[in-house]
Amino acid sequence: MSQCAEPGCGGTVDGGYCVLCGVAASPGTAAPSAPDACMQPGCGGTISDGYCDICGSPPASIAPGTAPGVPAPRPPAEQPDDGCGQAGCPGTVMDGYCDVCGSPPAHTSRVASAATTGSTPTGSTRTGSTRTGSSRSSGRRGMLGAGLVEVPRVPYRDPAGAVMSDPQVAEAKRFCSSCGEPVGRGRGDRPGRTEGFCPKCGARFSFTPKLSPGDLVGGQYGVLGCLAHGGLGWIYLAKDRNVSDRWVVLKGLLDSGDADAMAAAAAERAYLAEVEHPNIVKIYNFVQHGGDGYIVMEYVGGESLKDILLRQPQPPGEKHLPLAQAIAYGLEVLRAFEYLHAQGLVYCDFKPDNVIQSEEQLRLIDLGGVRRLADPDGAIYGTVGYQAPEIAADGPSVSSDLYTVGRALAVLSFPFRGYTRTFVDSLPPRSDVPVLRRFESYDRFLRRATHRDPAQRFQDAAEMAEQLTGVLREVLAAGDGTPRPAPSGLFGPERFTTRTGEAAGEQALPPVPPEAAAAALPVPLVDGTDPAAGFVSGLSALEPAQAAEAAASAPARTPEVRLALARIKIELGAAEEVDRLLDELATERPGDWRIGWYRAVALLARGRVADAEPLFDRLYGLLPGEPAPRLGLAYCRESTAPAEAIRLYETVWRTDQNYINAAFGLARVHLAAGDRGAAVAALDSVPKISIRYVPAQVAAVATAVRGRPPAELTAAELVAAGDRLAALDLDAERRDRLAAEVLEAALDWLLGGSAAAGGTQGGSLLGAPLTETSLRRLLEATYRELARRTRDRDECRRLVDSANAVRPRTLL
Structure with missing residues (x-):
């Protein structure tokens, strides 16, 4: 025996526990027990540190006010039976409980410690530092995840068939509800008690049903x-x-x-x-x-999300749901949380066990941990691996509630080994998880949702659902190649300028200057609650100089007026005024993400691409479901990390083809890398119904022939470029300029000997056979027609000289 280490206790440790105060011995005084197999159906994990290394069970919940990472519960070692200390009782104490009168021994302490009272200070529920918006509405009946995902149905379970034939709590799942220590465990051939007192903290336990059939x-x-x-x-x-x-x-x-x-x-x-x-x-x-x-x-007859997870076909330790299905579940839970938070309530103990799917509907059950946000006292229940790290010190909040949803999504969507220990309040590196490597937006979403700093998390369920819906659209589009367009709740449509693609007929995919890229980015929506919201919306119809004058004379300098003025000053190139406005707003509204957006756009407009990149990168982490930050980040990486730029542009374009600049950016990066075929394919992906279809086709014509050595061209490419041009509805001058460029390339190809090597295959270009004389005659006529139209005398002289130089040679 050894002396108890508890201050003020003179007892001795026998069998791993003090015979006087009942507290477990310090580490090292008792031999650790071997890990047990998890008792959850379909789970192949083992119990380590009191929790399954795969599914996280048991215990189901942790002690009130206890932070994640509680000391590892250990089964009590063999202890001698003591006589009951109650006067006149002949019973003996086994498992801390008299087998006659039911009383604990007289020396057992039953005073709860401060750690188990649940009296923790209320934490801040809103910091406002990362508030980003409101959610989209959910979708069609019979579909989950904003009406985008059809998940496998779970048949309604007949209630009579759900009744347990032998209602018992397995010994491996018997834990003290106060301190988390194992209780009610057997010794040798003797089964453990279903009722008694915890030998560590003295709290009473009972695993016996109080009601019987027929009651x-x-x-x-x-x-x-x-x-x-x-x-x-x-x-x-x-x-x-x-x-x-x-x-x-x-x-x-x-x-x-x-x-x-x-x-x-x-x-x-x-x-x-x-x-x-x-x-x-x-x-x-x-x-x-x-x-x-x-x-x-x-009665909700169905199956919990945990059970759905455990019956997935993957081997034990690798079980996970399809990502779209997991996200759809998360969106349904966020709907319920949004409602609860609006009522001033927090759920506190969310995990996959507490959600049941029946048919096509999800229901939150087991709301025993729900409490009011305004209540500074009361028990706080949570589960290791899901509970936010600040709960023990600060109490529950909206952000800690949303943290549990993020953790549950991680557990459902990939094999999350060690989430109750190694990664109890963190996520594995993205490089170690295939689904996070594939979907960067989902990775960023999870990392914001489960950030250790509550101020960096989502601040309400609506904004979290907004971003998760955007991520879901990306995931679905990547799966079947079908775009999932939707208007943003935070940004207006992207803008399109002549310098980003409209004039591609004259400048086929030129490098877009930073100021043009900044001007083309979507603009954040105006906050409709601002008193000057209507006034600010009207500024968009004015030219920058006029808008600046109108904004400067606004009846009130509200935040929206100053944000609009900052946007206008960016377009006018007034850098110092932009910085002053944004600094002023940052002091007044530190939680407004739009300030960071305009800082990034202002830097980009000034050509400071390297300085703008980290700001767009942070905004991507803040708004993982929004295309706009990815467009800005992709442009910043066109020169420094073209492969990353391609991936970002592809993700935006594949998900929502309303962002036409993503297609032009994708083509631009491919062309810079020398892959003209990929550039043309990107331009060809612009749908015919788009108002930017013709500029994309014009750019494709020029991309196919401009700047290419004659030896790289083929007859098929030349003919295809001519056919593409002939199919476009262009004004005569623009068509003739492009035609002259295609004919010049064809003539150079023919004169360079490529025709002899590859053959013309009897094709025709813009109605002319692929022969030298025919091409010369058509090109000469095109030059002369352009000369006739131009009003520039020098340009006219140059075109006539070109026509004379290219015309076929004759004897006359």
């Missing part, structure tokens, strides 16, 4: 049996005899002697009576029976 609860609900057990209590199936024998669920306490559990149950009753949402289980009543309270709620 009538509240004079109304006939019990059929147990459905399951959870962190806060047994769940029973019953029939409501007063309402058409409808199926209902009764939820009682796991341990009616635990003060925090009782408080949580009372809180659940009060809060849930106010809740009415299609994604949240309905509460019908609250009744008393035998001294215990029971919540009466609707």
